[in-house]
Amino acid sequence: MTTDNSGDVRLSGISKTYGSFTAVHPLDLTVPQGSFFALLGASGCGKTTTLRMIAGLEEPSSGTVHLGEQDVTHLPPYKRPVNTVFQSYALFPHLDIFENVAFGLRRRGVKSVKKQVEEMLELVQLGEQARKKPHQLSGGQQQRVAVARALINHPKVLLLDEPLGALDLKLRRQMQLELKRIQTEVGITFVHVTHDQEEAMTMADTVAVMNAGRVEQLGAPTDLYENPQTTFVANFLGTSNLIEAEVDSRSGEDVVLRAGGGKLTLPRARCSAQATTGGKVLVGVRPEKISLTHADDAGEIPDGRNRITGRIADSSFIGVSTQYVIDSPVCPEFEVYAQNIDRDPRLVPGTEVVLHWNPAHTFGLDAAQDIDAGVGTVGEEAA
Amino acid sequence: MSTITRAEAPELTPAPETKPPRRRGRWTPYWLLLPGILWLVVFFALPMLYQASTSVQTGSLEEGYKVTWHFATYWDALSQYWPQFVRSVLYAASATILCLLLGYPLAYLIAFRAGRWRNLIMILVIAPFFTSFLIRTLAWKTILADGGPVVGALNALHVLDLTNWLGWTAGDRVLATPLAVVCGLTYNFLPFMILPLYTSLERIDPRLHEAAGDLYAQPFTTFRKVTFPLSMPGVVSGTLLTFIPAAGDYVNADLLGSTDTRMVGNVIQTQFLRILDYPTAAALSFILMAAILLMVTLYIRKSGTEDLV
Amino acid sequence: MAFVNWLKRHLVVVAGLLTLGYLLLPNVVVTVFSFNKPKGRFNYEWQQFSTDAWKDPCGVADMCGSLSLSLQIAVWATLGATALGTMIAFALVRYRFRARGAVNSLIFLPMAMPEVVMAASLLTLFLNMGAQLGFWTILIAHIMFCLSFVVTAVKARVMSMDPRLEQAAQDLYAGPLQTFLRVTLPIAAPGIAAGALLAFALSFDDFIITNFNAGSTVTFPMFVWGSAQRGTPVQINVIGTTMFVVAVLLVLVSMALGNRRNRQKA
Numbered sequence: 001m002t003t004d005n006s007g008d009v010r011l012s013g014i015s016k017t018y019g020s021f022t023a024v025h026p027l028d029l030t031v032p033q034g035s036f037f038a039l040l041g042a043s044g045c046g047k048t049t050t051l052r053m054i055a056g057l058e059e060p061s062s063g064t065v066h067l068g069e070q071d072v073t074h075l076p077p078y079k080r081p082v083n084t085v086f087q088s089y090a091l092f093p094h095l096d097i098f099e100n101v102a103f104g105l106r107r108r109g110v111k112s113v114k115k116q117v118e119e120m121l122e123l124v125q126l127g128e129q130a131r132k133k134p135h136q137l138s139g140g141q142q143q144r145v146a147v148a149r150a151l152i153n154h155p156k157v158l159l160l161d162e163p164l165g166a167l168d169l170k171l172r173r174q175m176q177l178e179l180k181r182i183q184t185e186v187g188i189t190f191v192h193v194t195h196d197q198e199e200a201m202t203m204a205d206t207v208a209v210m211n212a213g214r215v216e217q218l219g220a221p222t223d224l225y226e227n228p229q230t231t232f233v234a235n236f237l238g239t240s241n242l243i244e245a246e247v248d249s250r251s252g253e254d255v256v257l258r259a260g261g262g263k264l265t266l267p268r269a270r271c272s273a274q275a276t277t278g279g280k281v282l283v284g285v286r287p288e289k290i291s292l293t294h295a296d297d298a299g300e301i302p303d304g305r306n307r308i309t310g311r312i313a314d315s316s317f318i319g320v321s322t323q324y325v326i327d328s329p330v331c332p333e334f335e336v337y338a339q340n341i342d343r344d345p346r347l348v349p350g351t352e353v354v355l356h357w358n359p360a361h362t363f364g365l366d367a368a369q370d371i372d373a374g375v376g377t378v379g380e381e382a383a
Numbered sequence: 384m385s386t387i388t389r390a391e392a393p394e395l396t397p398a399p400e401t402k403p404p405r406r407r408g409r410w411t412p413y414w415l416l417l418p419g420i421l422w423l424v425v426f427f428a429l430p431m432l433y434q435a436s437t438s439v440q441t442g443s444l445e446e447g448y449k450v451t452w453h454f455a456t457y458w459d460a461l462s463q464y465w466p467q468f469v470r471s472v473l474y475a476a477s478a479t480i481l482c483l484l485l486g487y488p489l490a491y492l493i494a495f496r497a498g499r500w501r502n503l504i505m506i507l508v509i510a511p512f513f514t515s516f517l518i519r520t521l522a523w524k525t526i527l528a529d530g531g532p533v534v535g536a537l538n539a540l541h542v543l544d545l546t547n548w549l550g551w552t553a554g555d556r557v558l559a560t561p562l563a564v565v566c567g568l569t570y571n572f573l574p575f576m577i578l579p580l581y582t583s584l585e586r587i588d589p590r591l592h593e594a595a596g597d598l599y600a601q602p603f604t605t606f607r608k609v610t611f612p613l614s615m616p617g618v619v620s621g622t623l624l625t626f627i628p629a630a631g632d633y634v635n636a637d638l639l640g641s642t643d644t645r646m647v648g649n650v651i652q653t654q655f656l657r658i659l660d661y662p663t664a665a666a667l668s669f670i671l672m673a674a675i676l677l678m679v680t681l682y683i684r685k686s687g688t689e690d691l692v
Numbered sequence: 693m694a695f696v697n698w699l700k701r702h703l704v705v706v707a708g709l710l711t712l713g714y715l716l717l718p719n720v721v722v723t724v725f726s727f728n729k730p731k732g733r734f735n736y737e738w739q740q741f742s743t744d745a746w747k748d749p750c751g752v753a754d755m756c757g758s759l760s761l762s763l764q765i766a767v768w769a770t771l772g773a774t775a776l777g778t779m780i781a782f783a784l785v786r787y788r789f790r791a792r793g794a795v796n797s798l799i800f801l802p803m804a805m806p807e808v809v810m811a812a813s814l815l816t817l818f819l820n821m822g823a824q825l826g827f828w829t830i831l832i833a834h835i836m837f838c839l840s841f842v843v844t845a846v847k848a849r850v851m852s853m854d855p856r857l858e859q860a861a862q863d864l865y866a867g868p869l870q871t872f873l874r875v876t877l878p879i880a881a882p883g884i885a886a887g888a889l890l891a892f893a894l895s896f897d898d899f900i901i902t903n904f905n906a907g908s909t910v911t912f913p914m915f916v917w918g919s920a921q922r923g924t925p926v927q928i929n930v931i932g933t934t935m936f937v938v939a940v941l942l943v944l945v946s947m948a949l950g951n952r953r954n955r956q957k958a
Contacts, residue, residue, distance in 0.1 A: 426814060437816050511718070511719055518928055651808050671808070675806060
């Protein structure tokens, strides 16, 4: 069997400007056939514009779009083998569900649509609703109609523009799994635009994090989370504690850093910045990787772990974990999430503590960046 | 109708991302506009210019007219017909106020209190439109007939004494008096008040009433502080839609009034169609237009609603 | 005291219904007097019950002719104004172009102008051009003043349309023409229908502008106007009553059909 790459999406140097505003900076991106690809970013980051350029709804200011071997840059949307699930669905209000789903087939001159439409409605479990109008369905059902309407055309690529944005949390979870199931079943390339990092990480094989019209980082969800390469990714995907540190020396595979009075170890492989002695880097660590020990028991901490001292400023119990905010000389608001196993009753606000973690969980970033990039943009409502 | 019927789609996407692609058809809008706009330019704007030029011409029907920049026509027309101008403004203003007073409760009723009768009442408000307004205006001749039940009742309640004293009626008659003309104007333009009022009332979230009540507002205070201010767009376009046609009307004054109730519309009509004194008629018509545009502009400025189309 | 309280609570309803009565009273009178048998030439005083006029609605010279002329003009004016107005509305909502402000003013002004001013100025144009007054001048005038109303009605509808619907159609293999015919037009249809209905009613009922620009041609409103001077035949009331009843019935039937269709599908 030869590898079929007709479902590859290849963007080369593609960009979009509106007057003096640049929505998307020149961008190269390849989405391999059959993958579930997510474009993740805050509102206005250019992810929807990128999607619309693939759909043909927006003409790129420069660059080309290829589907497989075919250059589709100048094809109008109705000639591209690509279909879109629109934000808020855009179901035709004057047509019933059956006709909405049959729309694409009829436009391409398919004569007998009945069997195909019925099968497709079965796939999304809406066989009973065929003769209803869109406004008579619930949000989740409308969403499934939108997916069916696009999928029935067997597109090379399915584009999803915030497809779950209008649903409530519980339904959203359910539909995430549902969409993932459908994608596995039909094996089509999915390109999914979302502002919800959890959604992107749950569903996609590959995530591209976009910010201000550029791709900040691209990779598998675990890779992005564990090894962010910019402060934006570190802060936008989950929470990160970032400490400004100075490179002290190198020892083997590790870099030794000075922060405040103490020393921290960082694996060289996990440092995306130039680590020249005397230079600065940002050291990051995720809050759930950190353990808390009462200052009186500091001697019990095993050797070889990175440590920082501080005082508990605040703690909140949220069931599965307890979240602490630690006031430390190297970082004023250090966050620590501790699993609720063997809670130490002495860890109340005001207590002096030692934070320690495995150096393998440390990552290093270029210190020239804004340390707060991507903070607070997470929950924003969406493009 | 220049009611403010804008239902904009909620803007979900930031501006740069919603712009529809317009790669083809840079000339399409001009082709779409061309026939209609041409029609309005030739048959609406151009006639205004012709009229302006006619108003400064002198001559006679037999010898033809020439533009002589004879602005005295304006002065003559004003000094001769100022009572008709004043009357037009007074009658139209009275009718507009009456329309607002009568129309508001009905619009409110349809918007908030009609329940399942809403559609039926709506139909009953609009349906009279489908009977020629001249026929309906003639019916007022019967309703207000001398010695009829309406006049009898007004007489018995001594309302006529009051209106006589105010100069709105004369003796035992209502017909052929200012009251009859204003009554006819009010009747004819009432739906133009009710519909925009209804449109803006209907958009008010009923929960606002509850919120106002919850915050210690008496029902009347709620109306004064919440409902009425929110219905202002409807009030503005309703008053304009009533006042403008009423000020230029001559049908009611002719059918229900007398020679003492002639409005400026009657004068223009007579000058144009019977006396054939075109310059005077054109000047009168121009003054009316200018006066109304001026009043409307001032009114819109003052009420702060510029969003009329 | 109980009554006073009741009245206080339902004051708006009572006042509203009184206004409704004021609006409908003339129609009641028109209907009742269509069964009158007047003594003189004028049908203003009740004499005795008779169905003569109903049996012979076209029994008055020239009346039915003027009626059919009015209907013809209304149909053509509606078609013309709806076509031109819909095009303008689409251009205004969907495209960017120069001179938008001027176009908006040109649409708005005819609605803010007393009819008598438009009527008089249009007549000066026709007189200057030496045009023959009659059917064509009436039609031109009617299309002119109906146009703005159609634009406003259609514009409101097109503005509330989600542009994504057309993009979705394009995405689903519909070319520009198919997109317009299958999606844009059906969704804009209620607005276009409302505009057309308004244009028909305005044109059919217009008197002032027609009176100036008709020459010796007589439309139905002009016939009624003339009869107010010469003598009002009962048949006028028959026509008025029929128009009212037909309008109400049409609306009721279309509403009932709409309701049934919705219920079946639900």
